[in-house]
Structure formats: structure tokens, C-alpha cells
Amino acid sequence: MTELQFNSWQTIQDEVLRRIHVRDWPPGAVIPNEADLAKEFGCARATVNRALRALAEAGILERRRKAGTRVALHPVSRATVDIPIxxxxxxxxxxxxxxxxxxxxxxxxxxxxxxxxxxxxxxxxxxxxxxxxxxxxxxxxxxxxxxxxxxxxxxxxxxxxxxxxxxxxxxxxxxxxxxxxxxxxxxxxxxxxxxxxxxxxxxxxxxxxxxxxxxxxxxxxxxxxxxxxxxxxxxxx
Amino acid sequence: MTELQFNSWQTIQDEVLRRIHVRDWPPGAVIPNEADLAKEFGCARATVNRALRALAEAGILERRRKAGTRVALHPVSRATVDIPIxxxxxxxxxxxxxxxxxxxxxxxxxxxxxxxxxxxxxxxxxxxxxxxxxxxxxxxxxxxxxxxxxxxxxxxxxxxxxxxxxxxxxxxxxxxxxxxxxxxxxxxxxxxxxxxxxxxxxxxxxxxxxxxxxxxxxxxxxxxxxxxxxxxxxxxx
DNA sequence: CTGAAAATTATGTCTATACATAATAATCTG
DNA sequence: CAGATTATTATGTATAGACATAATTTTCAG
The missing domain is CATH 3.40.1410.10 (Chorismate lyase-like)
Known part of the structure; x- marks a missing residue:
């Protein structure tokens, strides 16, 4: 089996980004659910959740309950502007x-x-x-x-x-x-x-x-x- | 005791914001650690962590291991600009x-x-x-x-x-x-x-x-x- | 007294489990 | 067959416990 060892949420995030990057998961595609990814990566679902949630906040993924997680079709670049004193x-x-x-x-x-x-x-x-x-x-x-x-x-x-x-x-x-x-x-x-x-x-x-x-x-x-x-x-x- | 019931991380975030807001925790002040807050709020430490981490990402709190969590002295307004196609x-x-x-x-x-x-x-x-x-x-x-x-x-x-x-x-x-x-x-x-x-x-x-x-x-x-x-x-x- | 080593501490993260919630799919009913 | 009801499902979140890590404080050696 593909019991890879991605232990940290950062590692998982990188791997997800890589798959999007190489068009394993092209824009608009639905990616496997958290439970399956957790099994594949050999980690807890919470860890996968952490990684995917961060990517959703960055606008790279779109997540909806029941519907699942998909790669954003129009990847809105979300830039953070710091406005100091x-x-x-x-x-x-x-x-x-x-x-x-x-x-x-x-x-x-x-x-x-x-x-x-x-x-x-x-x-x-x-x-x-x-x-x-x-x-x-x-x-x-x-x-x-x-x-x-x-x-x-x-x-x-x-x-x-x-x-x-x-x-x-x-x-x-x-x-x-x-x-x-x-x-x-x-x-x-x-x-x-x-x-x-x-x-x-x-x-x-x-x-x-x-x-x-x-x-x-x-x-x-x-x-x-x-x-x-x-x-x-x-x-x- | 002050065994308040703040169950969700959102509720906790609101309460923390309120305390900052009313200057219970003024800018620059170190706030109690996660374990103590968890006890006070009657929830798990992970829940407090979630709330505080989000506030740190927003630039409202500054967190450092061992040193603790403090209210940002110069609250840099962090604006997110979406750049669509x-x-x-x-x-x-x-x-x-x-x-x-x-x-x-x-x-x-x-x-x-x-x-x-x-x-x-x-x-x-x-x-x-x-x-x-x-x-x-x-x-x-x-x-x-x-x-x-x-x-x-x-x-x-x-x-x-x-x-x-x-x-x-x-x-x-x-x-x-x-x-x-x-x-x-x-x-x-x-x-x-x-x-x-x-x-x-x-x-x-x-x-x-x-x-x-x-x-x-x-x-x-x-x-x-x-x-x-x-x-x-x-x-x- | 000074610099290195060790203990301490608060945050950071992972796990396993459980339940909540929203949205979809399936089913029942008139 | 339309419309309402119920089941299913994937994400969302909470919890307790554990260990990791960085930074500070204390202790120890010279």
C-alpha cells in the first residue's frame, strides 16, 4: 500500500500543493476526502484538516460540507497587506x-x-x-x-x-x-x-x-x- | 470559581477580543497561558490554542514559545486583498x-x-x-x-x-x-x-x-x- | 564573575475519538 | 410526479493526553 509517512501538517500541505502543481489534481477537481487522505498519508484526520483548512484560507482550495474539497477554479491571489503605523x-x-x-x-x-x-x-x-x-x-x-x-x-x-x-x-x-x-x-x-x-x-x-x-x-x-x-x-x- | 462556559473557539476569540477591547489586557500586556485560559473557560487547551492562533495570524496577538502571548503593541492592520482574474x-x-x-x-x-x-x-x-x-x-x-x-x-x-x-x-x-x-x-x-x-x-x-x-x-x-x-x-x- | 550546561515553561503539534452541522441524495407521501 | 421527510456523508469542531520545540531561567563549573 501507499502508506507514505507524511507526519506534519506542513508536509501534507506541501504534498497537496505539489499534486495541484503537477496537475494530479487539476483546477476544479474534487480531491479525496480527509479520511482517505489521512489513511494514505498515515496520519490523523485532524492533521489533514489542518493542512487543507490553511490552503482553503489561502484561496487555493474550496471546501464545502458534504460536497467535499476541490481545487479552486479561479485561484484568486489573496495578498496580505500590512498597514503599519x-x-x-x-x-x-x-x-x-x-x-x-x-x-x-x-x-x-x-x-x-x-x-x-x-x-x-x-x-x-x-x-x-x-x-x-x-x-x-x-x-x-x-x-x-x-x-x-x-x-x-x-x-x-x-x-x-x-x-x-x-x-x-x-x-x-x-x-x-x-x-x-x-x-x-x-x-x-x-x-x-x-x-x-x-x-x-x-x-x-x-x-x-x-x-x-x-x-x-x-x-x-x-x-x-x-x-x-x-x-x-x-x-x- | 470562574468556570465560565465558553465552548467554541469562536466564543473564546470573541471573549479575548472583548478583554483587549475594554483594556482588561492592554496593548503590550502578557495574557494568561493557554492552560490557565482553558481552565477558566472550561474547555480544552486545543480550543484556546485555535482561538489565539487565529488572532495571532490576524496580527492582534504576538506569540512566542516560553515567552507567552501578548497583545500586539502596534496593531498592524492586516488587510487581505483579493486579486481576481x-x-x-x-x-x-x-x-x-x-x-x-x-x-x-x-x-x-x-x-x-x-x-x-x-x-x-x-x-x-x-x-x-x-x-x-x-x-x-x-x-x-x-x-x-x-x-x-x-x-x-x-x-x-x-x-x-x-x-x-x-x-x-x-x-x-x-x-x-x-x-x-x-x-x-x-x-x-x-x-x-x-x-x-x-x-x-x-x-x-x-x-x-x-x-x-x-x-x-x-x-x-x-x-x-x-x-x-x-x-x-x-x-x- | 563568566560562560556553558541543564531544567523549566509556554507554545506548537499530533493522535484518537466523538459529536455537530450543512449539504446532498434517497425515500416516502399525497 | 412534486414536495416534504429522512438518511447519508464530508467537513467542522471539541477533547484529553502526549510529545516536540524554542526560549528563558537556573544551576553549575571554571
């Missing part, structure tokens, strides 16, 4: 971090922001704009609206020295967030702050952070020209 | 998909591409450019170089009807890939193809796909103005 991102590159608060006021946000935060029209928000610098050069311009209904303590913060980014992270618990990456033309103001020219392409990240169903903050991060996000998908390095 | 992305929006191959030749790639593919200078590659359309409008312009040393079968493909994107995915196995997102100014050529104007900000995705240590292809995807990637991080919807 800006300070960390800059110091992590070995550059000096500097922060400059540019404005701070309590006003009624524009409808664009009201929509994103999903709040009522009459609510006032704290509006903070700031510049993050890397080795003295403008790195990213932050335009942030904080929902005072959710984060009232923010009203007492000056955000002179500590960025709203970091203060919120340390003080206001959140459950999840929405992110949008896009390319935009630098506005007159963006351009001035980032020391570039009007209309220049800039990488923009927009984030809305939530605590359950209550919006905490909306931030538009406008990166200096040349910025890009680098990430990877798949297994091996 | 272009056809799928368009039809998924309910739009009609159309594909137009624009050029196809075998030449020596420019140094910029040679660097990304990590190949020797003398190697010829297959260069394919194509346009993907959504409901008749230009959606993304694809500029792709295929390493014929790794994917020799690609030489026999015309890519008239089937995009290189899809052909490669279906025929050439890969292990992993590098991705870069950036904002760039549309080149003269980009602008013509995408029916926009020269210098206009465009969202660019560059991908290098690998089979172990051999590069398969480098693609530069230049999206029509207005495109953005939307994703989310965290748990609750």
Missing part, C-alpha cells in the same frame, strides 16, 4: 520620523465624509490635518475627521506632538475598518504640502475605522509621489 | 467583458524588466500587450513579459482570444508572486489606449509571478482613471 513605516526604513500638525478644528464635515462615516447631518466632527515627514521630506499628508460621538475624548487632544493616527490606535478601541487604495491627482493644497505640483499623481489611501456599527474616524492619506505598496501572495519565498 | 472582476460587477490583444513579439526585455524577473541579460521574452474592456470602455491596459525559459509553451499561444493572464493561470503552475501598487502618470501610450490624457493619474499594479525561484512573468496593469481597490481589515462586518 506611519511612524513605524518610516523608522522601519531607517529614516527619521517627524510629525507636524497643520490644522485642528471642530466643524460639520462635508457630505462626502458624512456619507463615509454613515452619520447624521447635524453632527460635528474634529477635523485634523497633519504632515508626516521622513528624513525631513514630506512623506504623507493626513486629512482626518474624527466622530466625536464615538471618540469624545479626542476633543481634549491637541495632536501637536502625537498624531491622531497613534492617539486613536492607543485610546479608542476598534473592531474593523474599510480601506480604499486609489491614484488621484494632487490638489492645489496636497501639492503645496507635499512639495510637488498640482495635478501630479499621488497614491491615496482612505480608511474608515469602526467600533462595531459606530464610525470612529475617516482618514485620507495622500502619499508623496513615488510611494507604492509592496506585498506578496502564495507560499514560498 | 480581470475577466472575473469585470463580470462580477455585472459588466460585459471584452479583450483585445494589441501586440505580441519575442524580444529582449528592457533592463527594468530583466531586473524584476531576475534573469540573465541575453534571454528573450515574449512581450504581450492587451486591453481589457468593461462594457466597451477601456478598463485596464496590460503590458506583460513572459519568461520563455520558464513557460516555453507560451511561445505557441497567440493570445488573440484568451488573455495571457488567464492562459498562464490555467497552464503554468506558480508558487508565489510579488505585487506592487502605485500611482503613476499615464504615459502617452497608456493615455491613448485608455482613452484618457497624457499625465493623468492612473492606478498601476505590477506583478511578478514565480515558480519557486524561477520567474514566470512580469505584468504591469495600468487601470483606467477612477479605479480603486477596496478592502477591509478586522473582524466584524
Amino acid at each position: 506611519i511612524r513605524q513605516e518610516i523608522t522601519g526604513r531607517g529614516q527619521a520620523y517627524d510629525y507636524r500638525c497643520m490644522s485642528r478644528s471642530v466643524t460639520r464635515p462635508p457630505s462626502r465624509v458624512i456619507d463615509r462615516l454613515g452619520i447624521q447631518g447635524g453632527v460635528d466632527c474634529l477635523h485634523v490635518t497633519a504632515l508626516h515627514l521622513a528624513s525631513g521630506a514630506p512623506f504623507v499628508f493626513e486629512d482626518r475627521w474624527i466622530n466625536l460621538a464615538t471618540a469624545p475624548d479626542a476633543a481634549e487632544q491637541s495632536f501637536d506632538a502625537l498624531s491622531a493616527n497613534e492617539w486613536l490606535l492607543a485610546n479608542i478601541p476598534y473592531t474593523h475598518g474599510d480601506i480604499r487604495f486609489a491614484a488621484e491627482a494632487a490638489s492645489e493644497h496636497d501639492a503645496t504640502v507635499l512639495e510637488t505640483s498640482h495635478g501630479e499623481p499621488v497614491f491615496v489611501m482612505e480608511r474608515v475605522t469602526w467600533d462595531h456599527d459606530r464610525a470612529i474616524t475617516f482618514a485620507r492619506l495622500c502619499y508623496a509621489p513615488g510611494y507604492g505598496i509592496v506585498t506578496r501572495f502564495g507560499s514560498a519565498p | 480581470i475577466r472575473q472582476e469585470i463580470t462580477g460587477r455585472g459588466q460585459a467583458y471584452d479583450y483585445r490583444c494589441m501586440s505580441r513579439s519575442v524580444t529582449r526585455p528592457p533592463s527594468r524588466v530583466i531586473d524584476r524577473l531576475g534573469i540573465q541579460g541575453g534571454v528573450d521574452c515574449l512581450h504581450v500587450t492587451a486591453l481589457h474592456l468593461a462594457s466597451g470602455a477601456p478598463f485596464v491596459f496590460e503590458d506583460r513579459w513572459i519568461n520563455l525559459a520558464t513557460a516555453p509553451d507560451a511561445a505557441e499561444q497567440s493570445f488573440d482570444a484568451l488573455s495571457a493572464n488567464e492562459w498562464l493561470l490555467a497552464n503554468i503552475p506558480y508558487t508565489h508572486g510579488d505585487i506592487r501598487f502605485a500611482a503613476e502618470a499615464a504615459s502617452e501610450h497608456d493615455a491613448t489606449v485608455l482613452e484618457t490624457s497624457h499625465g493623468e493619474p492612473v492606478f498601476v499594479m505590477e506583478r511578478v509571478t514565480w515558480d519557486h525561484d524561477r520567474a514566470i512573468t512580469f505584468a504591469r496593469l495600468c487601470y483606467a482613471p477612477g479605479y480603486g481597490i477596496v478592502t477591509r481589515f478586522g473582524s466584524a462586518p
Whole structure:
């Protein structure tokens, strides 16, 4: 018999990947069930389960109860993007971090922001704009609206020295967030702050952070020209 | 005793998140070990392990053998970006998909591409450019170089009807890939193809796909103005 | 006091077994 | 034969116990 000895879930994962790879199990094919694989590999079903579950989370396999496990037909590449604190991102590159608060006021946000935060029209928000610098050069311009209904303590913060980014992270618990990456033309103001020219392409990240169903903050991060996000998908390095 | 009844790993995960949330376990704090938590929650250690491991994968907890488990100090938001096949992305929006191959030749790639593919200078590659359309409008312009040393079968493909994107995915196995997102100014050529104007900000995705240590292809995807990637991080919807 | 060796500890993983759950297939009923 | 009911099946998860592994702490030798 083929009583092979694949003892660890990693080994099993590698073997499954190999079989997909060499088209033993082509895209769309149903693979043997956990019990049979466990017998074949000479291990417990839980070990097979661990391996297959991880591959399903990575988007390589699709699993459904009773229906079984099949190789994903359209292998969506699932890339994980780490979004660090800006300070960390800059110091992590070995550059000096500097922060400059540019404005701070309590006003009624524009409808664009009201929509994103999903709040009522009459609510006032704290509006903070700031510049993050890397080795003295403008790195990213932050335009942030904080929902005072959710984060009232923010009203007492000056955000002179500590960025709203970091203060919120340390003080206001959140459950999840929405992110949008896009390319935009630098506005007159963006351009001035980032020391570039009007209309220049800039990488923009927009984030809305939530605590359950209550919006905490909306931030538009406008990166200096040349910025890009680098990430990877798949297994091996 | 506090013999609470948290039976499922999901319930335990929620409870752990709650404690982090209300600052019972503030950022940086070491939380009790698995055995103690299992006792407290009235479940097996494996169940606690499952819950904590998932949170560690999400970047919320940091775990080290012997040292224990602590709440991440800088909670890096880890967003998962799904990168579907272009056809799928368009039809998924309910739009009609159309594909137009624009050029196809075998030449020596420019140094910029040679660097990304990590190949020797003398190697010829297959260069394919194509346009993907959504409901008749230009959606993304694809500029792709295929390493014929790794994917020799690609030489026999015309890519008239089937995009290189899809052909490669279906025929050439890969292990992993590098991705870069950036904002760039549309080149003269980009602008013509995408029916926009020269210098206009465009969202660019560059991908290098690998089979172990051999590069398969480098693609530069230049999206029509207005495109953005939307994703989310965290748990609750 | 310093550096190497050994004990300790928390996480990491595997096993065997059991039951839960969702989805499909088969069967019964009007 | 349609529609509801029941059986079957593969995955999903829980458990108790065991051993593996990495990292720290303690002990020991010089």
C-alpha cells in the first residue's frame, strides 16, 4: 500500500500543493476526502484538516460540507497587506520620523465624509490635518475627521506632538475598518504640502475605522509621489 | 470559581477580543497561558490554542514559545486583498467583458524588466500587450513579459482570444508572486489606449509571478482613471 | 564573575475519538 | 410526479493526553 509517512501538517500541505502543481489534481477537481487522505498519508484526520483548512484560507482550495474539497477554479491571489503605523513605516526604513500638525478644528464635515462615516447631518466632527515627514521630506499628508460621538475624548487632544493616527490606535478601541487604495491627482493644497505640483499623481489611501456599527474616524492619506505598496501572495519565498 | 462556559473557539476569540477591547489586557500586556485560559473557560487547551492562533495570524496577538502571548503593541492592520482574474472582476460587477490583444513579439526585455524577473541579460521574452474592456470602455491596459525559459509553451499561444493572464493561470503552475501598487502618470501610450490624457493619474499594479525561484512573468496593469481597490481589515462586518 | 550546561515553561503539534452541522441524495407521501 | 421527510456523508469542531520545540531561567563549573 501507499502508506507514505507524511507526519506534519506542513508536509501534507506541501504534498497537496505539489499534486495541484503537477496537475494530479487539476483546477476544479474534487480531491479525496480527509479520511482517505489521512489513511494514505498515515496520519490523523485532524492533521489533514489542518493542512487543507490553511490552503482553503489561502484561496487555493474550496471546501464545502458534504460536497467535499476541490481545487479552486479561479485561484484568486489573496495578498496580505500590512498597514503599519506611519511612524513605524518610516523608522522601519531607517529614516527619521517627524510629525507636524497643520490644522485642528471642530466643524460639520462635508457630505462626502458624512456619507463615509454613515452619520447624521447635524453632527460635528474634529477635523485634523497633519504632515508626516521622513528624513525631513514630506512623506504623507493626513486629512482626518474624527466622530466625536464615538471618540469624545479626542476633543481634549491637541495632536501637536502625537498624531491622531497613534492617539486613536492607543485610546479608542476598534473592531474593523474599510480601506480604499486609489491614484488621484494632487490638489492645489496636497501639492503645496507635499512639495510637488498640482495635478501630479499621488497614491491615496482612505480608511474608515469602526467600533462595531459606530464610525470612529475617516482618514485620507495622500502619499508623496513615488510611494507604492509592496506585498506578496502564495507560499514560498 | 470562574468556570465560565465558553465552548467554541469562536466564543473564546470573541471573549479575548472583548478583554483587549475594554483594556482588561492592554496593548503590550502578557495574557494568561493557554492552560490557565482553558481552565477558566472550561474547555480544552486545543480550543484556546485555535482561538489565539487565529488572532495571532490576524496580527492582534504576538506569540512566542516560553515567552507567552501578548497583545500586539502596534496593531498592524492586516488587510487581505483579493486579486481576481480581470475577466472575473469585470463580470462580477455585472459588466460585459471584452479583450483585445494589441501586440505580441519575442524580444529582449528592457533592463527594468530583466531586473524584476531576475534573469540573465541575453534571454528573450515574449512581450504581450492587451486591453481589457468593461462594457466597451477601456478598463485596464496590460503590458506583460513572459519568461520563455520558464513557460516555453507560451511561445505557441497567440493570445488573440484568451488573455495571457488567464492562459498562464490555467497552464503554468506558480508558487508565489510579488505585487506592487502605485500611482503613476499615464504615459502617452497608456493615455491613448485608455482613452484618457497624457499625465493623468492612473492606478498601476505590477506583478511578478514565480515558480519557486524561477520567474514566470512580469505584468504591469495600468487601470483606467477612477479605479480603486477596496478592502477591509478586522473582524466584524 | 563568566560562560556553558541543564531544567523549566509556554507554545506548537499530533493522535484518537466523538459529536455537530450543512449539504446532498434517497425515500416516502399525497 | 412534486414536495416534504429522512438518511447519508464530508467537513467542522471539541477533547484529553502526549510529545516536540524554542526560549528563558537556573544551576553549575571554571
